[in-house]
Amino acid sequence: MTDMPPTAPRPVILAVDDDPAVLSAVRGDLRGRYGRRYRVLTASGGTEAIDTLGKLKLRDDPVAIVVSDQRMPEVAGTEVLAAALELFPDVRTVLLTAYADTEVAIGSINDLHLDYYILKPWEPPEERLFPVIDDLLEDWHAHNQPTYAVTRVVGSRWSARTHEIRDFLQRNQIPMQWFDIDVSQEGRKLSEAAGDDGLPLVITPDGVSLRSPDVAALAAALGLKTRADAExxxxxxxxxxxxxxxxxxxxxxxxxxxxxxxxxxxxxxxxxxxxxxxxxxxxxxxxxxxxxxxxxxxxxxxxxxxxxxxxxxxxxxxxxxxxxxxxxxxxxxxxxxxxxxxxAYRTLDVPGSAEFEGRGVFYGASLSERDTVTGEDIVVVGGANSAGQAAVYFSDYARSVTVLCRAGELGAKMSSYLVDQIAERSNIAVRCGTSVDSVGGTERLETVTIRDAATGGTEELTTSGIFVFVGASPRTxxxxxxxxxxxxxxxxxxxxxxxxxxxxxxxxxxxxxxxxxxxxxxxxxxxxxxxxxxxxxxxxxxxxxxxxxxxxxxx
The missing domain is CATH 3.50.50.60 (FAD/NAD(P)-binding domain)
Incomplete structure (x- = not known):
C-alpha cells in the first residue's frame, strides 16, 4: 500500500451495514488494518451512507473504497454503490452479500462494474477480506496520485509529438495532468513561465521543464530504469x-x-x-x-x-x-x-495517412485519447477484438463512432460479447464490407473517404479521428x-x-x-x-x- 505524506488528506474507506454487530466487526477489522493511513468511516444504513458520501463530496475528500452490505431496508447496497460511483467515479466498490444474493452481486458486476463481492462471514479477514482491500487500494492509488506527484503536459491535442508523449505517460501509468494549449488558459501560463518557445512542454514532478522531449529523454527525466544492474x-x-x-x-x-x-x-x-x-x-x-x-x-x-x-x-x-x-x-x-x-499495428497505405499520423490518424487506442474524442465524430477501422474494445470505450465520450470492417459481418473475428455491446450502443454505427480509401484535412484530420467492397462506390465522412486496427507486423x-x-x-x-x-x-x-x-x-x-x-x-x-x-x- 502507498504511504500518504503528512500534509495529504487521508483517503476514506466507508463501511455500510444496518446490522450493528456486523458493522462493528467490519469497522474493527478495517480500522485495525488500515486506520493509520486511511479514515475508516461507517454508516448504519443506505440513507446515512448516501448522506455521508454527499458531505465528503462537498468537502472534496478523497474516497477510496465503499464496502456495503446488500440487504438493507429502504436503500439496498447496490443503490449505495451506484450513488458512490456517481459522486466519485474512481471509487472502488465491494458488496457484502449472503450466498442467496450471489446473483445480485454478479448482476452488479455487469450493471455497476462492481469491483468485488465478499460472502459473509469473511472470517478469517487475513484470508478473505484484507487481500481484496489491499488490492483495491493499490489499484485506487495507481489512478489517484496527489497533485505534487503529477507530470504536467502542455500542448495541442492535434500535435503528433504531444500524442506520443501523452501515450507514453498514460501507458506507463505515470500520473499526468494535461493542458490543451488551444483552450487552457493555465496551459498558456505554464508555457509562458517556462520561457523557451516550442511545444509540447513537459514539467516533471520535481519542476524540470522539457521542450518536445523524445521518449528516451522523457524516461531519463522521470527516473525510469533503462539499464540493467548486471551484464x-x-x-x-x-x-x-x-x-x-x-x-x-x-x-x-x-x-x-x-x-x-x-x-x-x-x-x-x-x-x-x-x-x-x-x-x-x-x-x-x-x-x-x-x-x-x-x-x-x-x-x-x-x-x-x-x-x-x-x-x-x-x-x-x-x-x-x-x-x-x-x-x-x-x-x-x-x-x-x-x-x-x-x-506493431500495420499502417494505412492510403493518401493522407502518413501526413496526419498523430494528428487524427492513430494506430491502436490509448486511453489518454478520450479527451481527443470527447464530443467528436470518430472512426474505428478493424474487425477484431482490439477494434471492438476501442469502439465500446470511445462511445462513452465521442458523439458518434463508426466502425469500418472489411468482413461481411462483425462477428467474423470479434468475440460475441463485444459484438453484443456494440449493438447495444446507439451512437456506434457498423459499416461492414468497407475500407478506407483516403483521408484529408488541413492542420489536422477532417475527413475520411471510404469504399464499399461490393459496389466500388465511395463516400466521404466527416471525422476528427481514425483509430486503426488492421493487422500487425512482427517486430523481428x-x-x-x-x-x-x-x-x-x-x-x-x-x-x-x-x-x-x-x-x-x-x-x-x-x-x-x-x-x-x-x-x-x-x-x-x-x-x-x-x-x-x-x-x-x-x-x-x-x-x-x-x-x-x-x-x-x-x-
Whole structure:
C-alpha cells in the first residue's frame, strides 16, 4: 500500500451495514488494518451512507473504497454503490452479500462494474477480506496520485509529438495532468513561465521543464530504469507484453536471474485495451494497462530487472551463449533468451495517412485519447477484438463512432460479447464490407473517404479521428538470419521448423515446443508464427517456455 505524506488528506474507506454487530466487526477489522493511513468511516444504513458520501463530496475528500452490505431496508447496497460511483467515479466498490444474493452481486458486476463481492462471514479477514482491500487500494492509488506527484503536459491535442508523449505517460501509468494549449488558459501560463518557445512542454514532478522531449529523454527525466544492474543473466526476455511478463514472473520465481527488456511501454498491444472482459479471474474485466501494471509489480517483487524503454538491436549467437546488443551500445549476456517482442499495428497505405499520423490518424487506442474524442465524430477501422474494445470505450465520450470492417459481418473475428455491446450502443454505427480509401484535412484530420467492397462506390465522412486496427507486423527485423521466420516475418518454433535438429553436447535433438532454429532461443506470444492472439494463450506460452529454458540450462 502507498504511504500518504503528512500534509495529504487521508483517503476514506466507508463501511455500510444496518446490522450493528456486523458493522462493528467490519469497522474493527478495517480500522485495525488500515486506520493509520486511511479514515475508516461507517454508516448504519443506505440513507446515512448516501448522506455521508454527499458531505465528503462537498468537502472534496478523497474516497477510496465503499464496502456495503446488500440487504438493507429502504436503500439496498447496490443503490449505495451506484450513488458512490456517481459522486466519485474512481471509487472502488465491494458488496457484502449472503450466498442467496450471489446473483445480485454478479448482476452488479455487469450493471455497476462492481469491483468485488465478499460472502459473509469473511472470517478469517487475513484470508478473505484484507487481500481484496489491499488490492483495491493499490489499484485506487495507481489512478489517484496527489497533485505534487503529477507530470504536467502542455500542448495541442492535434500535435503528433504531444500524442506520443501523452501515450507514453498514460501507458506507463505515470500520473499526468494535461493542458490543451488551444483552450487552457493555465496551459498558456505554464508555457509562458517556462520561457523557451516550442511545444509540447513537459514539467516533471520535481519542476524540470522539457521542450518536445523524445521518449528516451522523457524516461531519463522521470527516473525510469533503462539499464540493467548486471551484464549477465540466466534468462533474458525481449518484450514486456503478457507473454514476456509471464515468462519473467515464472523465470524469476523459479530461481533464474532474469532481465526483461521493453522498447517502449510494458503491456504490449494488450496494454492498449480499454477493457479485457474474458480474461480468467477478473469478472469485472480489467484494462490492459492495469493488467500490465500488476504484472510488472509482480515481476519486480521477484527481483526481475524490468527495463523500459530499452531497445534490443541485435542478437549475437556466435559465442557459447546468446548476447543481446542494446541501442545504447551496451550488451547483455544470457544463458537463454525468450523472444516476446510482439507485433506493431500495420499502417494505412492510403493518401493522407502518413501526413496526419498523430494528428487524427492513430494506430491502436490509448486511453489518454478520450479527451481527443470527447464530443467528436470518430472512426474505428478493424474487425477484431482490439477494434471492438476501442469502439465500446470511445462511445462513452465521442458523439458518434463508426466502425469500418472489411468482413461481411462483425462477428467474423470479434468475440460475441463485444459484438453484443456494440449493438447495444446507439451512437456506434457498423459499416461492414468497407475500407478506407483516403483521408484529408488541413492542420489536422477532417475527413475520411471510404469504399464499399461490393459496389466500388465511395463516400466521404466527416471525422476528427481514425483509430486503426488492421493487422500487425512482427517486430523481428533486428534478429539475425539464424532465427528462421516465415514469409511474413513471424518466428518459426518447435514443430513448425520441420525436420531441423539441434546439435548439443549430448547429441542431436528435436527443438523444444517454443524453441527457435537457434538452440536456447525461444519465441512466445504474437511474434511466433501461428500463435493464438489472446492474452491467456500468451501468458500460457510465456510460462511454459520457462520450463523449457530449465531443460536447456541443465544440458
Amino acid at each position: 549477465s543473466f540466466d534468462l533474458a526476455i525481449v518484450g514486456a507484453g503478457p507473454a514476456g511478463l509471464a515468462a519473467a514472473v515464472y523465470g524469476a520465481s523459479e530461481g533464474l536471474r532474469t532481465v526483461c527488456l521493453e522498447q517502449l511501454v510494458p503491456g504490449g498491444q494488450a496494454g492498449q485495451s480499454s477493457r479485457i472482459e474474458n480474461y480468467l479471474g477478473f469478472p469485472n474485466g480489467i484494462s490492459g494497462s492495469d493488467l500490465a501494471r500488476r504484472a510488472v509489480t509482480q515481476a519486480r517483487r521477484f527481483h526481475v530487472d524490468v527495463l523500459a524503454p530499452t531497445t534490443a538491436v541485435g542478437l549475437d549467437l556466435a559465442g557459447p551463449y546468446p548476447r543481446l546488443e542494446l541501442a545504447d551500445g551496451s550488451a547483455i549476456n544470457c544463458g537463454s533468451v525468450i523472444l516476446a517482442c510482439g507485433v 527485423d533486428w534478429l539475425p538470419p539464424q532465427i528462421a521466420r516465415d514469409k511474413r516475418g513471424f518466428i518459426l518454433t518447435g514443430p513448425a521448423l520441420g525436420d531441423r535438429r539441434h546439435r548439443t553436447a549430448d547429441g542431436d535433438r528435436d527443438p523444444f515446443l517454443y524453441e527457435t532454429s537457434a538452440p536456447g532461443v525461444f519465441a512466445v506470444g504474437d511474434v511466433r508464427t501461428s500463435s493464438i492472439k489472446r492474452v491467456a494463450s500468451a501468458v500460457g506460452e510465456g510460462s511454459v517456455a520457462v520450463q523449457l529454458v530449465h531443460q536447456v540450462l541443465r544440458s
